[in-house]
Amino acid sequence: MNRFFLLILAPMLPLVGVQAQEPETLVADMVPVETVVDTHAADSISALRLRLQPKPIVSNPDTNNLTIIDTLDSGNEALRVILYSNNTWKYILDREVAKDSTVFEKYWNTTTLFPYREVDLSSMPQSIVIQLLDSVTSYHCPYQGSVHPHGKYGPRRHRQHQGIDLPLKTGDPIYATFSGRVRISQYNTGGYGNLVIIRHDNGLETYYGHLAERLVETNQWVEAGQIIGLGGSTGRSTGPHLHFETRYYGRAFDPERLIDFKNGILCRETFLLKKSFFNIHSNAAQDFDDEIANEEQDKHEIAEQAARRYHTIRQGDTLSTLATKYDTTVTNLCRLNGIKPNSIIRYGQKIRVK
Numbered sequence: 001m002n003r004f005f006l007l008i009l010a011p012m013l014p015l016v017g018v019q020a021q022e023p024e025t026l027v028a029d030m031v032p033v034e035t036v037v038d039t040h041a042a043d044s045i046s047a048l049r050l051r052l053q054p055k056p057i058v059s060n061p062d063t064n065n066l067t068i069i070d071t072l073d074s075g076n077e078a079l080r081v082i083l084y085s086n087n088t089w090k091y092i093l094d095r096e097v098a099k100d101s102t103v104f105e106k107y108w109n110t111t112t113l114f115p116y117r118e119v120d121l122s123s124m125p126q127s128i129v130i131q132l133l134d135s136v137t138s139y140h141c142p143y144q145g146s147v148h149p150h151g152k153y154g155p156r157r158h159r160q161h162q163g164i165d166l167p168l169k170t171g172d173p174i175y176a177t178f179s180g181r182v183r184i185s186q187y188n189t190g191g192y193g194n195l196v197i198i199r200h201d202n203g204l205e206t207y208y209g210h211l212a213e214r215l216v217e218t219n220q221w222v223e224a225g226q227i228i229g230l231g232g233s234t235g236r237s238t239g240p241h242l243h244f245e246t247r248y249y250g251r252a253f254d255p256e257r258l259i260d261f262k263n264g265i266l267c268r269e270t271f272l273l274k275k276s277f278f279n280i281h282s283n284a285a286q287d288f289d290d291e292i293a294n295e296e297q298d299k300h301e302i303a304e305q306a307a308r309r310y311h312t313i314r315q316g317d318t319l320s321t322l323a324t325k326y327d328t329t330v331t332n333l334c335r336l337n338g339i340k341p342n343s344i345i346r347y348g349q350k351i352r353v354k
């Protein structure tokens with residue numbers, strides 16, 4: 001039996017299927033790939049394609065300051081209907097009734113940032129379908145804004161940025177992206193500062209770093225759109241921003257694959273998480289020192305570029321007259337322009353002098 005499936009299937013309850021090579025029955029029945037005879041391949045692939053069509057989902061309206069006026073039965077013991085004072089309503093999962101022990105008990109660690117270290121993803125399928133939304137689960141943008149151009153996910157010089165950075169004003173509310181349970185709410189000395197980590201019903205985890213204030217506690221259940229903290233600049237940070245990460249079994253992938261932060265919308269209801277989205281070679285921890293070093297390097301480069309000066313060669317100019325004129329040396333001019341002291345400079349040529 002494939003060890004990965006044993007480890008991973010139970011917690012992935014909302015999982016509805018996997019990509020073409022691994023028919024849906026594989027997930028449901030936990031049968032290894034080799035033994036499955038796929039008789040419904042065409043059907044399930046087209047059905048899957050249909051579900052994977054990008055479909056923008058707008059945030060739920062905020063219910064944070066609304067009064068609940070009534071709670072109704074839904075016919076399903078685990079589901080309650082909550083009515084709000086502004087005539088909106090939503091389903092709420094009764095956690096006591098609908099206890100899903102697997103997602104929230106297995107690898108449930110309220111002190112370690114990365115509890116999945118021992119999970120081996122080498123036998124993970126090439127892609128996994130994650131149901132982000134259904135009748136019960138909803139979505140809210142963690143913070144609507146533009147991702148900082150230097151705060152995108154991925155390789156930055158020699159290191160990895162494991163999340164995205166969203167500039168904000170200190171005190172701006174930060175929302176739970178999906179419903180779930182708070183696994184970590186603590187001040188992290190490794191760079192995140194005030195950090196909240198939420199594990200969601202769909203098996204994903206979201207990380208919210210540099211918060212000015214945390215408004216939820218460890219083990220607390222949260223709904224999508226609930227305010228979980230206020231944005232800030234705690235930890236290794238150069239200014240107020242939200243450092244936001246999305247992880248699956250501890251492996252980070254680009255949050256912009258899920259969310260259009262500028263417009264605040266979820267890109268799709270069903271997310272095809274490909275193994276290639278993870279950077280397998282990077283370790284789980286985020287290196288904030290490197291983030292700050294990168295930022296300083298950026299500033300240095302921008303300042304250096306802005307300070308550059310050029311001179312257009314006129315009649316009578318020589319490298320030594322230019323060196324005198326711009327208070328520099330012939331050697332320096334040669335270095336800046338990749339030329340030799342005896343190189344011929346032509347009329348009209350642009351020479352960098354600073």
Ligand SMILES: [Zn+2]
Nearest residue numbers: 163164165243
């Ligand atoms: Zn960051």
